Amino acid sequence: MxxxxxxxxxxxxxxxxxxxxxxxxxxxxxxxxxxxxxxxxxxxxxxxxxxxxxxxxxxxxxxxxxxxxxxxxxxxxxxxxxxxxxxxxxxxxxxxxxxxxxxxxxxxWNPLLLSLYNKVKSTHNIYGLPTEERLAWANLAGMNMSRRTKKKAPLAFFVGCQASYSGKMGNVAPSVVKILRKTKVNFTILGLDEWCCGSPVFLAGGYSAGRDFAKHNLDQLKELGVERIVTACSGCYRAFKIVYPRVLGEKWDIEVLHITELAEELIKNGKLKLKHSIKEKITFKDPCELVRHCGLVEAPREVIKQIPNVRFEELPSNKHEALCCGGGGLLKLNDSDLVNQVNSRLVSEIKYTEAEIVANGCPTCKDTILTGVKNDNLDVEVLDISELIVRAMEGEK
Ligand code: SF4
Ligand code: SF4
Known part of the structure; x- marks a missing residue:
């Protein structure tokens, strides 16, 4: 059912x-x-x-x-x-x-929601695009990832639909790969065998339907002998961390990490060095699914703190009190005007900090904030935290 x-x-x-x-x-x-x-x-x-x-x-x-x-x-x-x-x-x-x-x-359900559900179910991604295009991000970034697929490894990078297919998220997955390569982490990816984490289906209330996605992804990870997964998407993170164990009703011992948690660990054990200062003032938007759903608060801050001479300012509403960007809960399918209204409060807070970079840990937040700052003509760069880490690691813009 x-x-x-x-x-x-x-x-x-x-x-x-x-x-x-x-x-x-x-x-x-x-x-x-x-x-x-x-x-x-x-x-x-x-x-x-x-x-x-x-x-x-x-x-x-x-x-x-x-x-x-x-x-x-x-x-x-x-x-x-x-x-x-x-x-x-x-x-x-x-x-x-x-x-x-x-x-x-x-x-x-409104027709757009039903259409999303049908797309995810038939194509296993949120865009209804061919599976063969799931590695488009790597091709665009000039990264040959074919040797990484089907490879047994202790850690898997779960890319997620938005970072795989969306042009706007083009740098997110390559940034994660750069971090993993630079720190010599032995990793694998599911490649064309990766399915949507099922998050949109879960958010619509479809736990039984989402079970197929959980089972498929988990079976693939087990086949590759994976002990830990890392993702840069807060929706995938929540799905793996909270939803999968419950919908599958079984205990499984794959550790789930957000890229900020892995980066914090790599910094602590001396493998990841953020050597390059970033002169722009930075603020951080806590994704709802990371902070309130999963309780992940400190890792992003610990990572940002390591950037030499960093100028960091919290948003007025932060951590557990963080404002929603408006992009969650599939609201975009139901009322895009309301998304913009909700988002404009967040943009006002970003403006208040006078930050020149707003970092975040979720492709949905990034996409929504990008639209918000554009609507507001606000001169601020919107970066996924993996992109920010690469900038501090390599000193490139
Ligand atoms: S009104 Fe009070 S008790 Fe009712 S849902 Fe809101 S916070 Fe909870
Ligand atoms: S949008 Fe309102 S009702 Fe929905 S989870 Fe957030 S606070 Fe609760």
Whole structure:
């Protein structure tokens, strides 16, 4: 069945909705801050869930409530800010995911979302592009990666769809490879055998459907004898770290690292040296999936600190309180204007720091921030942290 949650993720929606104490702490929701209607407020969504799922509710009422409920649930960026601050610790992300499943059951996904799902399922990437193009990033960067595929190694670089196929992310994967080569890490890649991590399917609430992606990728990694994987994508990181063990219901001992964690380790053991100073002032945008979903806070900062003479300034909202860029939760498929609105608050914070480089650890954030700074005519360079590391490692711009 496409739509169901792993047993331990399944929650009683009505019971949780009834536990909300209306404190309003979750008013920091980025969607509510922009749209300002109570129906988009996390506690407002819970109120609609109460109405929708109450026993004996009339069908006509359910149909009426579902209109605003499903609209609100797909206006959510899945940033986890509400759950992070909830006074009574409600597992809100699980609730939002289950409501997305209910929308699917009722045939209420928008066509773009359905189309993405079908593309991912049939082509195993988010763009619906041919598998043969999955190594386009290496060809464009003039890197011959063929000897790396099918190669047994203790560490695998999981590239992810955006870094593999998207022109805007063209430098991300080559940067990771440069770091691995320079530090002589013995690594492999899945190459044409890599499938989408399944993140878009999981974000839509499709845990059962996403299981195929988890199983495929994990089988490939096991075949190559991989003990650790590294990725520069926060969505892939969350999928491997949190979602795969649960959807597969099995313990597996492959360690999952974000590139910042590996870089921090390589710096500590003296293999990675960031010798070149970067004169531009730097700030860092914490991706929601790294910081709130997975609790990864310090590694990016530890790495940036190692850049000689670095001028670093935190964004006003940082770490667990970081603002969402607006690009998460598949919002781009549902309301691109809202993405821009949410993003403009982040751009204002970037402006406030007077940073000349905004680094981040997620292709979705990078893509969204690139659009935001362009819309705002802000003169700031948007870099993935792997690109920043290479710049400090090689001294090139
Ligand atoms: S996850 Fe983020 S966008 Fe969604 S309801 Fe919570 S705070 Fe709002
Ligand atoms: S923070 Fe939690 S308890 Fe308070 S209004 Fe929001 S969902 Fe309800």
């Amino acid at each position: 496409f739509m169901s949650s792993p047993a331990e993720w399944h929650v009683d929606l009505l019971e949780i909705a009834q536990k909300c104490v209306y404190c309003g702490y979750c008013s920091l929701c980025p969607t509510f801050k922009e749209l300002k209607w109570e129906t988009y407020h996390p506690r407002g969504i819970l109120e609609q869930i109460r109405m929708y799922f109450s026993e004996g509710v009339k069908e006509s009422v359910q149909v009426e409530v579902s209109k605003s409920l499903f609209e609100a649930i797909f206006a959510c960026t899945m940033c986890k800010a509400c759950e992070n601050i909830c006074l009574v610790d409600l597992p809100l992300l699980k609730v939002w995911e289950q409501v997305r499943q209910e929308a699917f059951r009722k045939g209420r």
